Amino acid sequence: MIRPPYLLFLGDVQDQLAAKTAHGLKDWRPERCLAQLRLPGCKADVGLPEMSVEEAARAGCRTMIVAVANSGGWLAEHWVPTIVAALEAGMDVASGLHQRLVDIPIVAETARRLGRQLFDVRHPTQRFKTATGIKRSGKRLLTVGTDCSCGKKYTALAIERELLGRGRKATFRGTGQTGIMIAGSGVAIDAVVADFIAGAAEWLSPDNDPDHWDVIEGQGSLFHPAFAGVTLGLIHGSQPDAIVLCHEPTRRHMRGLPHRPLPGLKECLEANLAAARLTNPAVRAVGVSIDTHLLEPSRRAAYLAEVEEELGLPAVDPLVTGVGRIVDALP
């Protein structure tokens, strides 16, 4: 578990997109984010008080989060002194980069010497078991999608917030680096050894109260030729009672594959339900979440109405309409 409160380290990245994880943390867990630290030339800004490593430690920060992604997921060499300084000031350090903190000798040695924890959230260190398919107590909602990067994390977080706001029991479960940072724990499901995908997903949402909802961040798409295996294992291990289909309507092809069209919404939903029935025959679709921000604003309402008509399910844009109608539909 990554211990809050956090100092968000933004390095000297050149745009806001590179600070996606920082923005996610600030948006969804503001109560855990105390300050930001930016190196000279940094063009990202999440609007938190600026603090040095020492100031943040004195202010009570327990973890510095490397909350940015360089191209390729590499850690810039000139960031290392700040990471070492954070360890020396008394903080743990967490990173979502491909390159591991534990593989940087000075960082690993400093952490060991001072008894600090390093979190490389993209690199699972747990040992998982293979899945059993045995039903667990509590309820689970999984977001699925027509493609990668079409709102699955955002939708899950919005549903968790709506459930909690109604006084219901809910826990967001992160399966990618930003989601894990936001949740404070989780598993980078696409980094698990293939044999253990579904087993890791079973581990992620253990037995819980009968009226508790685990709201699980989906990954990939059953229709993405590179990542569908990850998606299927996550579906089987999650044993969802409810699925929400996520979609970005202006996308013309699968992410990264210009030759490959997106599936139809109905086809995609049916395939996900069929897959989910293997481990939970009672699974139901409860809604559709559309990321409409690239649509003409005048087209939004009509598009959502069309989807609702086609699929017979509440169709929302979490940012525009909220997810209340999806939560209304939960048992």
Add this chain to the structure above:
Amino acid sequence: MIRPPYLLFLGDVQDQLAAKTAHGLKDWRPERCLAQLRLPGCKADVGLPEMSVEEAARAGCRTMIVAVANSGGWLAEHWVPTIVAALEAGMDVASGLHQRLVDIPIVAETARRLGRQLFDVRHPTQRFKTATGIKRSGKRLLTVGTDCSCGKKYTALAIERELLGRGRKATFRGTGQTGIMIAGSGVAIDAVVADFIAGAAEWLSPDNDPDHWDVIEGQGSLFHPAFAGVTLGLIHGSQPDAIVLCHEPTRRHMRGLPHRPLPGLKECLEANLAAARLTNPAVRAVGVSIDTHLLEPSRRAAYLAEVEEELGLPAVDPLVTGVGRIVDALP
């Protein structure tokens, strides 16, 4: 590439089942298997001439294969001196155990000092790319199954042999430890990081002659709640033109999961075809391979006829009827 000819090391395992890999090599690649080496008390025997490490090296063996599986996949400590001796006698060493040869210091050091190769076939060392879904030249057949361990490797090998016997171009592609040993190379698809399952499968059967068949060993089952993600990624990356459904008709539940029934043959075949269409819309089922050895012999013919009637495809038992009728059906 594991260099033949081979000395098969059987250790001192207590039954023939533990020597499954040795038997597979002897059955399917007899021309590569020169000798066996058994320690005192060994109860497995593949019927090859007995040789010491030194005799085998003098006879021309280039690789000693640890061709057995202890429970848990661990290498017995008292096998290590024989492995070191094989390296010193001039041979490479290959193993399909979970425990890596490269993790045994004396083995790793000896190999490095003498310039020998160590093959831990369960542990992929290649770096794979994520899959592209782009069509490759040549033809591909993939075996799929209602469950794990229901004849997918055996069927693929029998089809390769039948194709080659008819003077056609074919290559068996191994995806599990025994299959990789038999092929001499391959990838343990269930040991790949989840993001790269389909990418590894694309790597496994590269572009080839238009009239060449890659005959790919399937893994798991789309209906196994632990391993379906592996199966799906292998299907997508393999882009099969032809699939053969494998089944063991006396099995009452999915392997390792007493609470879980097997899918019906038709349901299973349809699901595999639907999955395969994502990367090859022209995929066809070309036959069913039934492992009838646990059926009453008097029931065999009737059962095969029933399956053939139900699915409208040739139904064979490779060991009893051969796979000629499936190969007849290949384009």
